[in-house]
Amino acid sequence: MPTKDVLTSADLAELRRSALGAANPLGIAADLAEAVEQGRLAAPEDAGDALALAAEIAEVRGKLDAALRYADLAVAAYPSRDDDRAGLARALRARILFQLGGREDEAMAELTPLRPLLLGQPDAPAYVSAALDAGRRSALADEWLTEAVDKLLAERAAGAQAITATGPAVEVGPPDAPGVLFFLLQQRHRVRRNLNLPHDRNDDLADRLENQLTRRAEQPLTAESELIFWPRAEFDRLLAEQPALTETYGPDWDAHRARLEKELVRLTNAGQTGLGVLSATVDGLLGFAGRRNGDPTDPEIRTGYARELSTRPSARVPWPPERNDACWCGSGLKYKKDCLPRSRS
Template identity: 40%
Template sequence: MPLTSDDLDMIAGGDPRTAVPELVAAVEANGLADPADAGYALMLAAELTEKQGDLPPALALVERAIESYRLVEAAADGFARARRGELLSRLGREDEAMAAFTALRPRLAREPAAATYLAEALEECGQGAIAEQWLTAALNVVLDRPETVERAVLANGLLQNRRRIRRELELPVDEYDEFADRIRTRDTVAKRTGQGVMYWPHDEFDRVLLRWPAFADVYGHTWDDHRADLEKALTVWTESGQSGFRMHAGEADGLAEYVNRHGGDPMNADVRAGYARQLEDHGPGAAWPPGRNDACWCGSASKYKKCCLPRSR
């Protein structure tokens, strides 16, 4: 049976020694339900290979992914090209790495996601100062355009990434930083009127599925599925111009108690939404996204950049 993107995620969550060849074989044997997923499968294989410390093979997989994205004209090639730059840098090929990053620079003023993937890649390579300079230049270009929804989305991504990097570089607050902070404050306040996101921590996820097995079709069959789906959805919403999300941890006993008091079927989305609103009323929740080096929102105690952040890709 052809593999879907969900199948690829499940394979990638297994033993890397068997997952990598299985992912590559799916691409080479045309075993994907959607041929456009070839780049994604190769990027998953590259990530697993890199985690095992095998940088040259990881780079080769990323380069194959870039070619796959080119064949289907997929915008996701930007993330793959940024990862290529990171790997080149880690291999000591600094000139090639900077050339790869420079080729992506024009996308900062065109693609909402570019501000994130390019800035993060430069930071990982110790080039935070260059990232700040490029984001500032792109922001000036975007703000010179007529006001449109597209311009607002681009500008917000550039502002927020620039603000984050300037904090890490300990640069003094400037006018753009103040503007970025005002936007985040506004969106955080707005979030209290319906922008909260409920999730199940690992232990609670297991309890939820034990009590309501049919929830596997709603939240995923594994905890890794659940948090990966949330991270991807939050990233898409952010790139569409939304921001200021706050994460609220649900509890199986809490949902059961809510149903006992208010009635209804937990499988009903409106019932779960009512429980989620109750969680919002009882606490501010955790801001999403956390800082790259902060503890991940999912409660794993790992750094966000090493835990759920890669799952948005």
């Protein structure tokens, strides 16, 4: 897939999914670096993410010198080394250093300060443990992950003062946004399984949480308000102003669109036809809530707003489009390249 003159955040997300399957992935990596250098990103703050993607592509293709060069640029592109995304780029850099050989001390110097990220960054357990595994330090990964899990469990037990028969009470999080503890437990579970370590209490907890999350993800969406669709700009504004709605609509726009796509597929399989979503605006929701003297986070208010939208033909976005037509979400990509695959993930 060739890159465009101007790359949007949606373009980067699509490249992350498809670049390694392209005819010339290393060319895409070079194009990404060039787009950053030439200022061809629609959102300049995406520079670090674009360069980190270039580094990962080059790493997978075995071009470690190029991968390290891109990783160095990625780390430098973030406003601060303390930025969580910069931390992930540093973990990637450490992974590459381990693979280059002879630079193990430098890799560990990069990784060790990242341990606090394990307590708050959902992607950190995978990035940090992958780096340690590349350096044949999987036992150390188990040690770091175990320490982080124990700390989070202790904090939650102390805060909630709730202990169940099988261990501290744990909140998994919604299906589209499982919590940091979930990712820690799952990554620790993988590391220990690869090390052939015996199943312990936290491995049991990891299995229970995964089963719980799977069951919740399989539950159908039933509220009319769940078919509200927030275009990208409206979605970002909504969560900025009403962060409590993250659990309802998803942690990011990709999760929001995936949730809707899966529900529409489920309804189709149940025999429903003439489906679509209701395109919403933050001003519209706030206005409706104001007229009802209600709170926009109240499910009844959101359902009422959805019913109001359903009376406006202009608000309805029909579904599904043809595979080669523009995606219903308004990203500008073809449906087959954007939301269609989300129903299968």
